[in-house]
Amino acid sequence: MTNETPLAIDVRGLVKSFGGRRVVDDFSMRIPEGKIFGFLGPNGSGKTTTLRMLCGLLTPDAGEGTCLGLDLRNQAPLIKRQTGYMTQKFSLYEDLTIRENLEFVARLYEMDKRGERVDSALRDLGLYSRRDQQTGTLSGGWKQRLALTACILHEPRLLLLDEPTAGVDPTARRDFWDEIHTLAGRGITVLVSTHYMDEAERCHEIVYIAYGKLLASGTSDEIIDGTKLFTWRAHGPDADRLAGQLRGKDGVEMAVAFGADLHVSGTDEAALEAAIQPFRGTGKLNWHPTKPTLEDVFIHLTAGSKDNFS
Amino acid sequence: MRRLLSITRLVAMLMKEFNHMRRDRTTLGMMIGVPLIQLTLFGFAINTDPKALPTAIYSADTSAYTRDFTAALVNTGYFEIVTEARSREDVDGMLTRGQVQFAVTIPANFTRDLIRGERPEILVEADATDPVATGSAISALQQVKQSVFDRDLKGVSLARAPAPPAFDVIIHRRYNPENITQYNIVPGLMGVVLTMTLVMITGLAVTRERERGTMENLLAMPVRPMEVMLGKIIPYVIVGYVQATIILIAASVLFHVPVEGSVMLLSAAAILFMVANLAVGFTFSTIAQNQLQAVQMTFFFFLPSLLLSGFMFPFRGMPQWAQVLGEALPLTHFLRIARGILLKGSTFTDIAADLLGITAFVIVATAIAMTRYRQTLD
Known part of the structure; x- marks a missing residue:
C-alpha cells in the first residue's frame, strides 16, 4: 500500500433511486490523486447524480466510500471544503459582477487575503479589466472559464466538472483542457464528465457508465482492446451509402458513415466478414480491418447495456 | 467545526x-x-361610513311638514335626494336597478293624519344588499324621527308629546369619535x-x-x-x-x-x-x-x-x-x-x-x- 498513490476517490456500491427508478446502480470507482478521469455515458446515465453524490449534494441510498480520505456519508461538509464542483448549467450569479461573484465564493470558504486572491485570479483569467462587468454579459466560453476559476479559487484537492465544455468553441475548449492538465500537474484530481470523444482521449483514464451501471474503465486503449469488437472500414466512392443496406444484417452491429468512409462493426468476427462479403467483390471499394474508435466502442457498450437493462 | x-x-x-x-x-x-x-x-x-347616498322620494302629500322631514334627512349628510318618483312602481324600479340606495314614500294625507295624532307612517326602503353601505344611514334615521317634528308640532298636533325614557344611555365612541x-x-x-x-x-x-x-x-x-x-x-x-x-x-x-x-x-x-x-x-x-x-x-x-x-x-x-x-x-x-x-x-x-x-x-x-x-x- 505504501508505494501506491493515495486514492482521491474510492467508492463502492453506490446506489441512488429517484421515484423508484435506479439512476445509479452499484457503482464503484477508484481514482488515484493527481489523475484526470473522464466520465462518459449517454444522457440520463447517472453521471450528474454520481458527481452530486461525490460532492455531498445527494445522499446515496446505499454504498460507501471516501473522497480525499473523508467518509462520504459523515464528513460531507469537510469534503465540500476541499472539493470544487462545477455544475452543468452556469450557476454563478448573472446579475452580480465578475468580481462580486468571486468575492462571494472567497467569503463562503472563509479564505484569508481575499482581495489579493480574487485580484490575482482575475488577472490569471484575463478578466481583470472587466471585473466590474455583470457576469451575465459574458460569452459562453468566458462563463465556463470564470466558473472554473470560481471553483478552484479555494484551492481544492478534487475537482468535479459536469460537462464543462458543452457548447463551447474548440479554441476555448482547448484552453480549458490545458488548464485542467496544469491543475492535475499540481496534484489536483479531476473527474470530468463529457460527451466529446476527443476530450475523453485527453483524460488519463475513462470511466464509462450507462443506465446507472459501470460498463468499462481504463485508458482509452484498454477500453478499446478490452471490448471484443471488430471493425472493417470501407473506402471508395459512395462507401457511406452502404450503411443502410448493411444495418440489420447478421453479424453487423453497427454501420456508421465517417465522411465518405464506412465503419462496420460487430462482435462475431466470422459473421461480420460474411455480412460484408457481398460488397467486397465490387472492386470499387477498398475494405480493410481497422481498430474500432472509442466512439464505436461506446455505442456498442450502450446498445449492449440497453438490452440487459430492459 | x-x-x-x-x-x-x-x-x-x-x-x-x-x-x-x-x-x-x-x-x-x-x-x-x-x-x-x-x-x-x-x-x-x-370608506365604511358613506355619506350622500342617492335617495328617491315619492311624496303623495306635500306640506311644510313633509318638506321639513326631507330637509332633516338631507341634513344628516347621509341622504341626497336625487329624484322624485311619480308612483310606487317607479320607486320599485329605481331600487331594483340600483339607481338609488334609499326610497322614501310619504303617503297621502300624511299631514292631516299627523295633526290628528294618528301616527301616520313614512316608508323608507333601503337597498340592503350591502349592509355596510346602509347601516350608518339607517341609524341616522332614528335620530331624525325623534327630533324633526318636535318644534313644528308643538301646540298644533293633537298627539301627546312622547314621554322621555326613564334613563339615558350615553355613548362614547372612543379612539375614533368621528368614525373616520x-x-x-x-x-x-x-x-x-x-x-x-x-x-x-x-x-x-x-x-x-x-x-x-x-x-x-x-x-x-x-x-x-x-x-x-x-x-x-x-x-x-x-x-x-x-x-x-x-x-x-x-x-x-x-x-x-x-x-x-x-x-x-x-x-x-x-x-x-x-x-x-x-x-x-x-x-x-x-x-x-x-x-x-x-x-x-x-x-x-x-x-x-x-x-x-x-x-x-x-x-x-x-x-x-x-x-x-x-x-x-x-x-x-x-x-x-x-x-x-x-x-x-x-x-x-x-x-x-x-x-x-x-x-x-x-x-x-x-x-x-x-x-x-x-x-x-x-
Whole structure:
C-alpha cells in the first residue's frame, strides 16, 4: 500500500433511486490523486447524480466510500471544503459582477487575503479589466472559464466538472483542457464528465457508465482492446451509402458513415466478414480491418447495456 | 467545526442579496411603490361610513311638514335626494336597478293624519344588499324621527308629546369619535402591505436560486442553512422597515392618523412581524419548486390574512373556529398592535399578549423552515 498513490476517490456500491427508478446502480470507482478521469455515458446515465453524490449534494441510498480520505456519508461538509464542483448549467450569479461573484465564493470558504486572491485570479483569467462587468454579459466560453476559476479559487484537492465544455468553441475548449492538465500537474484530481470523444482521449483514464451501471474503465486503449469488437472500414466512392443496406444484417452491429468512409462493426468476427462479403467483390471499394474508435466502442457498450437493462 | 453560524459567510450572503436587490430595479421599485400606491389608493378610496347616498322620494302629500322631514334627512349628510318618483312602481324600479340606495314614500294625507295624532307612517326602503353601505344611514334615521317634528308640532298636533325614557344611555365612541375610516384602514394597511410583499419576496428570492440553478452551486459550497436563511431574511427586514416608515409618515401626513403611543414600540413590533412573514416566505420557498408556485402560495397565505385578521371585516363577527384560525395569523396580532399603539396609545403591557402570539408564530415557522431546508438536492 505504501508505494501506491493515495486514492482521491474510492467508492463502492453506490446506489441512488429517484421515484423508484435506479439512476445509479452499484457503482464503484477508484481514482488515484493527481489523475484526470473522464466520465462518459449517454444522457440520463447517472453521471450528474454520481458527481452530486461525490460532492455531498445527494445522499446515496446505499454504498460507501471516501473522497480525499473523508467518509462520504459523515464528513460531507469537510469534503465540500476541499472539493470544487462545477455544475452543468452556469450557476454563478448573472446579475452580480465578475468580481462580486468571486468575492462571494472567497467569503463562503472563509479564505484569508481575499482581495489579493480574487485580484490575482482575475488577472490569471484575463478578466481583470472587466471585473466590474455583470457576469451575465459574458460569452459562453468566458462563463465556463470564470466558473472554473470560481471553483478552484479555494484551492481544492478534487475537482468535479459536469460537462464543462458543452457548447463551447474548440479554441476555448482547448484552453480549458490545458488548464485542467496544469491543475492535475499540481496534484489536483479531476473527474470530468463529457460527451466529446476527443476530450475523453485527453483524460488519463475513462470511466464509462450507462443506465446507472459501470460498463468499462481504463485508458482509452484498454477500453478499446478490452471490448471484443471488430471493425472493417470501407473506402471508395459512395462507401457511406452502404450503411443502410448493411444495418440489420447478421453479424453487423453497427454501420456508421465517417465522411465518405464506412465503419462496420460487430462482435462475431466470422459473421461480420460474411455480412460484408457481398460488397467486397465490387472492386470499387477498398475494405480493410481497422481498430474500432472509442466512439464505436461506446455505442456498442450502450446498445449492449440497453438490452440487459430492459 | 460545525458552528451554527459564521459571520464571514453571513456577510457574504448579505452582500450578495443586497447586490441582487440593487440590480433588480423593478422589484425594488415595486417594494417602495406598492405601499405608496396601496396606501393612497385604499386610504382615500375606502370608506365604511358613506355619506350622500342617492335617495328617491315619492311624496303623495306635500306640506311644510313633509318638506321639513326631507330637509332633516338631507341634513344628516347621509341622504341626497336625487329624484322624485311619480308612483310606487317607479320607486320599485329605481331600487331594483340600483339607481338609488334609499326610497322614501310619504303617503297621502300624511299631514292631516299627523295633526290628528294618528301616527301616520313614512316608508323608507333601503337597498340592503350591502349592509355596510346602509347601516350608518339607517341609524341616522332614528335620530331624525325623534327630533324633526318636535318644534313644528308643538301646540298644533293633537298627539301627546312622547314621554322621555326613564334613563339615558350615553355613548362614547372612543379612539375614533368621528368614525373616520382611515383611522381603521391605514394602520391595518401597514400590516397588509408588509404581509404581501415580504412573504412573496423571500419566497421568490430562494426559489429563483433553484430555478436558475445557482442553488446547486450554493449547496456545493460550505454554507450552513442558518446563514442562507438569515442572509435571505435580514435584507428584507430592512426593506420592510422602509415600507413601514413610508406608510407611517403618509398615515400621519396624508390622513392625519393620530400617533398616540410610542413609535419605538411600534417599530419593534413591526420588526417582529416582518420576521414572521419572512419566515413564512422562506418556508414556502422550501416547498415551492419554482417562482410561480411561490407566488401562488403567497396568495394562499395572503387571502386568509386579509379576510380573517379583522382588516376587512370585524374580527368579533366571525364564528369561534374562524377566530381561532385568525388568532394563528400574525397579521391579526399586528393589526391590534398597530391600531392599539397609534389610536389608543397602548403600552408594552397592553400589547404583550399579541407580541407573544407573533413570537409563537415565528418560532413555529422558523422550525418548519429549518427542518424543511435541505443542504442536499435529495
